Structure formats: C-alpha cells, structure tokens
Amino acid sequence: MNESAFIEALRLLPTHPAARGLADDCAVLDLGSETLILTHDMLVEGTHYLPEADMADVAWKLVATNLSDLAAKGAEPVGVLIGHMLGRDDERFVTGLAKVLAHYEVPLLGGDTVAGKGTRTHGLTAIGRATCTPVPARDGAQPGDTLWLVGEVGAAMLGFETLRDGTGADQAAYSRPHARVKEGQALAPLAHAMMDVSDGLLLDAFRMAEASEVTLAIDGAQVPVAAPERRLECLTWGDDYALLAALPQGTEPPCQATRIGTVEPRGFAPLFLDREPVLNAAGLGYSH
Amino acid sequence: MNESAFIEALRLLPTHPAARGLADDCAVLDLGSETLILTHDMLVEGTHYLPEADMADVAWKLVATNLSDLAAKGAEPVGVLIGHMLGRDDERFVTGLAKVLAHYEVPLLGGDTVAGKGTRTHGLTAIGRATCTPVPARDGAQPGDTLWLVGEVGAAMLGFETLRDGTGADQAAYSRPHARVKEGQALAPLAHAMMDVSDGLLLDAFRMAEASEVTLAIDGAQVPVAAPERRLECLTWGDDYALLAALPQGTEPPCQATRIGTVEPRGFAPLFLDREPVLNAAGLGYSH
Numbered sequence: 001m002n003e004s005a006f007i008e009a010l011r012l013l014p015t016h017p018a019a020r021g022l023a024d025d026c027a028v029l030d031l032g033s034e035t036l037i038l039t040h041d042m043l044v045e046g047t048h049y050l051p052e053a054d055m056a057d058v059a060w061k062l063v064a065t066n067l068s069d070l071a072a073k074g075a076e077p078v079g080v081l082i083g084h085m086l087g088r089d090d091e092r093f094v095t096g097l098a099k100v101l102a103h104y105e106v107p108l109l110g111g112d113t114v115a116g117k118g119t120r121t122h123g124l125t126a127i128g129r130a131t132c133t134p135v136p137a138r139d140g141a142q143p144g145d146t147l148w149l150v151g152e153v154g155a156a157m158l159g160f161e162t163l164r165d166g167t168g169a170d171q172a173a174y175s176r177p178h179a180r181v182k183e184g185q186a187l188a189p190l191a192h193a194m195m196d197v198s199d200g201l202l203l204d205a206f207r208m209a210e211a212s213e214v215t216l217a218i219d220g221a222q223v224p225v226a227a228p229e230r231r232l233e234c235l236t237w238g239d240d241y242a243l244l245a246a247l248p249q250g251t252e253p254p255c256q257a258t259r260i261g262t263v264e265p266r267g268f269a270p271l272f273l274d275r276e277p278v279l280n281a282a283g284l285g286y287s288h
Numbered sequence: 289m290n291e292s293a294f295i296e297a298l299r300l301l302p303t304h305p306a307a308r309g310l311a312d313d314c315a316v317l318d319l320g321s322e323t324l325i326l327t328h329d330m331l332v333e334g335t336h337y338l339p340e341a342d343m344a345d346v347a348w349k350l351v352a353t354n355l356s357d358l359a360a361k362g363a364e365p366v367g368v369l370i371g372h373m374l375g376r377d378d379e380r381f382v383t384g385l386a387k388v389l390a391h392y393e394v395p396l397l398g399g400d401t402v403a404g405k406g407t408r409t410h411g412l413t414a415i416g417r418a419t420c421t422p423v424p425a426r427d428g429a430q431p432g433d434t435l436w437l438v439g440e441v442g443a444a445m446l447g448f449e450t451l452r453d454g455t456g457a458d459q460a461a462y463s464r465p466h467a468r469v470k471e472g473q474a475l476a477p478l479a480h481a482m483m484d485v486s487d488g489l490l491l492d493a494f495r496m497a498e499a500s501e502v503t504l505a506i507d508g509a510q511v512p513v514a515a516p517e518r519r520l521e522c523l524t525w526g527d528d529y530a531l532l533a534a535l536p537q538g539t540e541p542p543c544q545a546t547r548i549g550t551v552e553p554r555g556f557a558p559l560f561l562d563r564e565p566v567l568n569a570a571g572l573g574y575s576h
Contacts, residue, residue, distance in 0.1 A: 001378035003401050009382040010370075010396060027397035031366065031417060032321035040369035040413055044402045079317065081328035082298075083371060083411035090289035094297040108298060109315035113291050114332045118406010123371035125328055125413040129319060 025195075026069050028135050035130035037075040041066050045120040050163060055089040056096030057175035058122065063100040065198065066126035067179035068241040072196040073135045074188020075128030077104060077181065082111035083123035104181065132189040141193035141212035141246035145263035148253050150183045151242030153201050154226035154234025173226070177241045183255040184243055190254070193246040199238040200285020202271065206278065208244065209270035217272040218261040235273070236285050313483075314357050316423050323418035325363040329354050333408040338451060343377040344384030345463035346410065351388040353486065354414035355467035356529040360484040361423045362476020363416030365392060365469065370399035371411035392469065420477040429481035429500035429534035433551035436541050438471045439530030441489050442514035442522025461514070465529045471543040472531060478542070481534040487526040488573020490559065494566065496532065497558035505560040506549035523561070524573050 001009070026039040043062050045051055063080060070077050080101070084093070101108055109127070141147075159174025161167050180196075187194060193212055197204045201223065209216045225234035246263050247253060269277030278284065289297070314327040331350050333339055351368060358365050368389070372381070389396055397415070429435075447462025449455050468484075475482060481500055485492045489511065497504045513522035534551050535541060557565030566572065 001374060003374060003403070006372070006374060006378050006382070006401050009379070010385070010399075025398070027367070027369070029367065029397065029415075031319075031324075034320035034322065036319075036324075036415075038367075038369060038397055038413075038415065040371055040399045040411075042371050042400045042402045042411075044404050047402065047404075078319065079315070079326075081315070081326060081413055083328055083330050083409075084294070085407075085409060086289060086291060086294060090294050091297070094294070097298070109317065109326055110313070111298075111328045112330045112411070113294050114330045114335065114409060115291070116332050116335075116407035116409055119373075119404035121371075121373060121402060121404055121409055123328075123330075123400070123411040125326075125369055127317075127324075127326065127415075 025138065026073055028073070035133055035135060037070050037073045037128040037130055037135065038125065039066055039069040040123060040125045041069065042121055042123045054175070055092040056099070059093045059096030060100040060176045062122050062124045063097065063104070064177050064179045065241065066124045067104055067106070067181060068196040068198065070126055070128040071179050071181045071184030072194050072243060073128070074131050074185045076131050076185065077106045077126060077128045079107045079109035079127050081109050081125045084111065084113045085116045085120045085122065086113055087120050104179065131185050136188050136191045136194040138193055138195040138208045139211035141208055141214050141216070141263045143214055143263055143265040144249045145192050145246040146249060146259055147216060147218065147261040147263060148245045148247055148257040149223060149242050149260045150180050150187070150245070150255060150257045151240060152224035152226055153197065153240045153242055154230065154237060156239035157233060157237035158226055174239060177239060179241060180243050186254045187243065187245050190247055190251050191245040192248060195244055197240055197242040197244050200236045201242070201244070202235050202273065202278065203281055203285025204244060206271045206281045206284055213266050215264040215267045215270055215272060216261060217264055220274045222258060222260045224258050238285055313426065314361055316361070323421055323423060325358050325361045325416040325418055325423065326413065327354055327357040328411060328413045329357065330409055330411045342463070343380040344387070347381045347384030348388040348464045350410050350412045351385065351392070352465050352467045353529065354412045355392055355394070355469060356465070356484045356486065358414055358416040359467050359469045359472030360482050360531060361416070362419050362473045364419050364473065365394045365414060365416045367395045367397035367415050369397050369413045372399065372401045373404045373408045373410065374401055375408050392467065419473050424476050424479045424482040426481055426483040426496045427499035429496055429502050429504070429551045431502055431551055431553040432537045433480050433534040434537060434547055435504060435506065435549040435551060436533045436535055436545040437511060437530050437548045438468050438533070438543060438545045439528060440512035440514055441485065441528045441530055442518070442525060444527035445521060445525035446514055462527060465527060467529060468531050474542040475531065475533050478535055478539050479533040480536060483532055485528055485530040485532050488524045489532070490523050490561065490566065491569055491573025492532060494559045494569045494572055501554050503552040503555045503558055503560060504549060505552055508562045510546060510548045512546050526573055
C-alpha cells in the first residue's frame, strides 16, 4: 500500500471530525476549557535527512517542523513526546534536542526509545493549546482577502546544496529551520486561513486554494526569496517553514510579513502565478 | 548509546516535571480545567512482534498497550495519533486499527506515514483526560495498603507459545491484549498507587515498591495465573496488561479484582514473594 492509499483507508476509520487532515494538518480538539492542537510527524533517514547528517540537526528539525504545524494554528506549544530509534550519534541527537527544546521553551513530556536495524525513523508528537478560537485552518480563505508570507523561501534549498555539495553557503536554514510560533500566534486571531509552507510555496498555496475553494493569485516578484536569480526554484522548494496567511482586505499583519498576492473567487484554475494559471499540483513542490 | 543511557541523557533536558517516567510512565499535564494524560509507545518488528505476525494484531496491540498506560491512570481516552512505517500487509494493519479503535470507542486524531527499509517501527501517542485527581502513580503505595490485581497473568505467555509453536492454545491474550480502561477508572479514585503489568508481575511490583519506598509482599498462590503448573513463569512473563493497585486497608475494589498481597514498611528487600526476599530486579521479567 502506498502512502495515499493508506491515508485513504485511515479516513474510513472512526476518526474524530477534528482529524481533518491526516498527515498534512493538525488535529483540533476541544477539551474542557481549552482547545488542544495535536500533530505527529516523522523524519526518516535518507528521505528527510542525509544519512551522514549531524544528528543534532535531525533532532532540531524533528521538533521545529512539528512546532511549525502548531504555529500555523496560532497554538502555544505545551510539550512534546518523542519516539526514537536508537543508533549512530545518539549523544548528538540529545544535544540537539536539548537545544531546540530550550530555544522554544517547550518541555519533553515523555516518549519511547527502541532498537532496530535499517532505516532509522524518528517520530514526534507536539501538543499545543489554541490561543484563539476558531483555530485558523487552510480552508478559510475568502475572495477579497490578501495573501501574506511570514519569512522567505529558498533559503532551505541553498542550505541543502551546501550540505550536499559544500558550496559554502549557510546550511542552517535547511538543517535548523525556524518554527514561527510567535508570528503564528499574532496572526491567528486575524487570519481567515493559515498554513505553514513545508512542501514549497506554490504547492502549499495550491492546497490552500483547493481547500478553500477559491483561487489564489500570487505575484512572484513580491515573494521574498533567498536566491532571486533562481526565483521559480525558490517558489517550489520546501523546508522553509514560512507561514502563508489569508487576511481580510485592509488588515495589516501584526508581525513582519510580505504581501504576495490576493484571494479571488474560484476561477478555472486554483492558482495563478503572475497571471499564468496553474491547473494541477504536479511539479509544484515536494509531494509525499 | 543504549536505551538506558539515552533515557538518562534525556532526563537532563528541560523536561516537564510531569515527565517523571520517560519510556515507562505517562505524562500528567494540567491544562485549563482538565488534566491530560499522555503516552507514546512503539512496537518494533522482531522485538515486540514476530516478523510473520498478522499486521491486524500488531495494530490492535499498538493501540491496546498505549490505552493500558492510560487505564493505569484512570484516564478516559480521547484520541490517538499514529506514526506508521508502510510495508507488508498495510490493509490488515488498517483493519486491525479500525477494530481496536471501534472496540474502545477512541478516535484517530491524526499522524504520519513514511516509507522505509529494514526493521519496521510503529509509534502511537494516546491522549486521555483524567477522571479523578490526583492521578494515581506507581509511587504512592503506603504501608498497610492491600495489593490487588485486575486480570490474570500468564495468558499472554501461552498465547505467544501458540503463535510460535502452534500449540493450539488461544493466542488472543498475546496478540490482542485487553486494556482495562473501565477498571482503571473505577479504581483510580481509591488507589494509593496503580500501574499496568506489562513487563511481568514481579518486575512491575518491584518497580512499584522502589518508587513508593515500601516493601510489597506478594502471596504467589493468590495470584490468578493462566497456567497453575507454571506459576513462577506466569509471574515473570509480561504482556498481560493486568492492573496492579495498592488500595487503603479495608477498601473493597469496585470492580473484579484479586487480593494478592500487602504493602509493608520498607524492609531490607523491596519485594517478598511467599516470604522470600527479592533483592534485585534481574530476571524478574522483561526489561527493555
């Protein structure tokens, strides 16, 4: 069974209505006076990190990518649980884990460790509490909204090339991405829709358009990119963990953000880039 | 790094005070009007299940073992997140997952799936809400308490032998264990200490004694065992997911349970079995 078939099969289970985006979104769960935000993402050796990667970077990325999911919901992280397959350089892994948890002031709540052979996998569950309700999702963008990006795209691409080829550029954007927790909390009460850009700006914008049943029109020249001479690559490379938000017309974002487009009534294409229609998601970014 | 070294290293991290038992206990977290109980356990091919196992059984066990951790806290499960490495017989895995979630009326909240080679691992995070506070832990047993067991021990051992050797006995006790969620909720308001017996009764009782700084005296003949002629093996085999509870003297359990011993002031040994001291945990059960 491939991943999409597996996820389709899971969708037939007694899932909670909150489990709207298995494997690509958080669960949102009302519990007593609070609304919980829950996410579980895995990193796999060879797929999500190079086999020779610094395991401190792997631990950092494992935590930061999950916290980025919480950030897109405006959630305040309350803790993480880890599922760790023991192996090479566990000391480095723990060092990176200590650093990233201290950086985000998030406690380790528990977890499990196992021994195994072959591909290493590392799972993390991040738990947060909503700081506002309703919690923004990817499906709320409305015609007339403006589209904003917190952060830039393409830096992770350059960082990856440095790691792979030793180009001398800064690798941190790839190996130690930043979860925009504060910005997510600032935007959440205002945003009609929000998501983190983990698989490439165009692909994730396409997904927001599909979920919201609108058309997103992006002005490519406005998008902050790390490599202007490779603008289109920057728009399609993932791993930057910028935030993409649709705000009501006239609303100024309460944090640093760049206006990159508008939300239009659904036209014949979900996405327009510089007035050119994008009809399907193939080739737009990293699908997994 | 081996597992205990890894866990020791994790204990130096900015852990939440609630993360008292990394890898062997739940986290207990006050959040608004609720107290959350969180646990994450993994199953590993070849370690926790036979390579030829029915993947429906693996899914069942993955959920049931985590729910058993919640049961020992008297928690009501509110949902699970899954971290799944795709592979052989995923259809069976989904079938088993559907069955166990429906059985316990627990929704799937989300998760992640990945591809990989080599040893398969499956992680599950279970989230529950406390039905009473304080939440019982393994460290609260007091001299004068009586010791009760919900369920029997040794059935999983017989089930495992059936799977391995085809002895014809019922394998369900091993492959589809039962989490005693209702019994845990009934006992939690009364129990001074409670834990689930996952690694063998004697080993887990030894751990309760150490955590509570008391001595537990177990009357082996009183313990309900699936194979009376192999009583000592039943007392040391794991995977039965019975509940072990220390109740105040004179308190009758509100569910079916067997009185198997008493809690004494700490003597020279943490555990006595039929008046014989047990001085260390080596060989008492399944340590991992």
